[in-house]
Amino acid sequence: MQLARLDVSSADLEDLPILVSEEDRPLVIRVSDADTVTILAGVSAQWEGSWGVWLRASEEYPASLIARDVKTLAALIEIDHVVIEADYRVLAHAEVVEALLSNDEVTLHNAVASITAAYNRPAPPRAVCVWSVVGDTLVHDARVLRRREVRGAVTYFAD
Numbered sequence: 606m607q608l609a610r611l612d613v614s615s616a617d618l619e620d621l622p623i624l625v626s627e628e629d630r631p632l633v634i635r636v637s638d639a640d641t642v643t644i645l646a647g648v649s650a651q652w653e654g655s656w657g658v659w660l661r662a663s664e665e666y667p668a669s670l671i672a673r674d675v676k677t678l679a680a681l682i683e684i685d686h687v688v689i690e691a692d693y694r695v696l697a698h699a700e701v702v703e704a705l706l707s708n709d710e711v712t713l714h715n716a717v718a719s720i721t722a723a724y725n726r727p728a729p730p731r732a733v734c735v736w737s738v739v740g741d742t743l744v745h746d747a748r749v750l751r752r753r754e755v756r757g758a759v760t761y762f763a764d
Contacts, residue, residue, distance in 0.1 A: 607763040608633060608686065608736075608743060608750055610659055615639040617758075618648050630761075633657030633688050642674040649681040657686030662698035668717060671698075672705030672725055679729030690738040703735040 607630040614637050634656065636644045641658055658675065662668050668689070675687050687706075689699040697715040704711045705725040713720045736743040741752040743762050750762035 606748065606750060607631070607761065608657070608688075610635055610688070610760045610762070612637055612758045612760070615644050618644065631655065631657055631686050633659045633686050635659035642678050646678055646681055649678075652682055655683045655685045657688065658684065659688040659690065662689055662691040662695070662702075662717075668698040668701035669705060669720070672702045675702065675733065676706060676725055676727075676729055679731070679733065683731060684729060684733055685731060686734050686736060688736040688738060688743060695737045695739060696744070699735050699737040706733050706735070 609630050610633045612635050618636075634645065635641060635658075641660060645656070645658065658678065660666075660671050660674075662671060671687075671689065675684060678684055687702060689695060689702055691698045694716045697717040700715055701713060701718045701720070704713050704720075705723070706728055708724075708726055708728040711720050711723045711725070734745055736745045736750075743750040748764065750764050753761045753763050755761070
């Protein structure tokens, strides 16, 4: 498995569909100078194919809001991967996001959230793989992707 992260500014988005069409692996987008979800929602009408988003969890942007935003974005464009970055307890943040991207009732208590009988319906129309950033690796369940190389604005991760 391979995953590529594309770091862009909001101004770079005009050329993004050309860059994406040249990639043969899942592409996760991180916008450096604006809210990633808002920017991607604004350009989604121009895009085709599968995408991923790289988001940073924090006290100001908790995992529950990330899940809400990913669910909304997934209604506009095909989202297959979400990468969660955080200064602390990233695995707990990712656990909350993953749980809230289902149609199921969520009861979950961990280091970053206490959720009882919550719903975040409807779930995204496609299954979303939630990754955690741990150092230079991406982790999802038992799968680990290591950062392999950086070429310009693209960082490649592979197992």
